[in-house]
Amino acid sequence: MTGPTASFIDHDPNGRLHLQHGPIDLIIGVDGAISLELEAYFRAHAFAHANRRFRTVLDELMAELPLLKSQALTGCALPQGQIAKRMMTAVLPFADTGFITPMAAVAGAVADEVLAAMLASFDGQERPRRIYVNNGGDIALHLDEQADFRIRMAREDGAHLGDFAVDAASPTRGIATSGRGGRSLSMGIADSVTVLASNAAAADAAATIVANAVDLPGHAAVQRLPANRVVDDSDLGARLVTVDCGDLSDAEVTAALDAGGAKAQSLMTQGLVHRAGLFLKSQGHLVTADLETIAMPARSGPLLESKRYA
Template identity: 65%
Template sequence: MPGPVAAYLDGHQNGRLHLQHGPIELLIGVDGAHSLELEAYQRALAFALAHRRFKTVLDELVAELPLLRSQARPDGVEPQGAVARRMWRAVLPFASEHFITPMAAVAGAVADEILTAMLLGFTAENRPNRIYVNNGGDIALHLEQNASFRVKIAREDGADLGDFTVTAEDRCRGVATSGRGGRSLSMGIADSVTTLSDSAASADAAATIIANAVDLPGHPAVCRAPADTVVDDSDLGARLVTTGVGALTDQDIAFALDKGEAMAKNLRLRTLIERSALFLGRHGRLVTPPHPSAPHIPIPEEKLYA
């Protein structure tokens, strides 16, 4: 396997940094300083720190892969590597009630680790105003002062499902999406579930759990197969994953989304997530903080309901 590769995605050093090693592909941005000179300095230092930390991430994960592909248990063995520990700790709140492996949080945990490595190179007074590390849609954020980050939600076919904005005042610092349209297998039928939490790893794990809950067990329109027949060496083993969804009635979709929404609300009450947007077909649900001043996801109603 080729080693880690780094490149400026926009063709110059003041653009975004692209890091890739095997299946891991990161897009990193640093901006928001009061002057171009300070921003260039912060960006160059942050990118160098990100690249240095990224070089060993994949090898560290591979070294503990059997453990990371095993079912997480509250009394289980904690991994040794920094990223692996982030993965394990992110899925642990779900381990007593659900089947989940640390791999459910791998993308978010890598993003969190690279963000942390960058921030360690700065004093609290000299940190960049905004840093984002996007690992295939699972995003770790650093936001200060009036910085914000806008996330656009789209279906797998490119249809626009709306957007939301995370501000420096929000407690959220992680965004993740799971579902049938993602890079990983899903035991549910959601097209996508986008979730916000205090870290990308936590959002990643929670999105997986919510997406699995959007389901119609035994429905004839839902095709399933053992995970290890779809993807070799899947961490899900012989558990059934969704391989296709045929025509569903509005009632079917509403029932499936009801289950996912109930799960999301439960996780929000447990403070495991802050917000979540669930989509199936042309229908969707939002789970947001209940108070009037809370940030919300401004998705047009016609995009949510058929």
């Protein structure tokens, strides 16, 4: 494995920064200042500190990997590294309700840590109005004043599923997506579940839990395999994960999404989730801050319009 690399998207130092090391792949954006000159300075300063912090991230995680791949339980041993601590903090709220390891929050925790390193490098309020760290779809946000951020949800084939908008007044500073179509394994059948929460690690862990809950246990159209047969060193061990989901009736899709929506509502009541979008086949459910699950009917084309998230 090569060491950490840094490059500018489109070879433009005034664009976005790409940091990559092994499985970790970050896209970082920095913008917002009273002048273009100050914005360019802020961006270069933030990028330098992001790159500096990123250099040791993978080594730090590897040093505690056995613990991070073990089931999180109340009273379990706690990790020492800062990123590992973020991971454990994110998953412990779910420790007594089902199986979860700190690895469920690794992508979000890395994004949070790199964002924190950039913010810590600025003196007081003299900093960019917006910074985002996108780690494979799990996103840590900094938003000041009038800054906002919009995340577009899409199927693997590129079909637009809708947008989530976050502004500076919102408590949301983390966005994560999980499901059987992503980079990680899922015990559920959701195509994707996008969750908004207080930080990226918290959103990452919650998205895993909600995606697992979108399910039809024992259904003949759902193919499952032990996780360690899909990924040799999976932290899920021999637990069954979904590898394929065949044809389902509209009623079955609705039932699976209802199960996931109920889990998202429960997490929202506990303050662990701010909003969530759940998608399966041609249907989607939107769980909103007023604890209402809105079932979107099956149809062709985009499932949700952006204005539903405003």
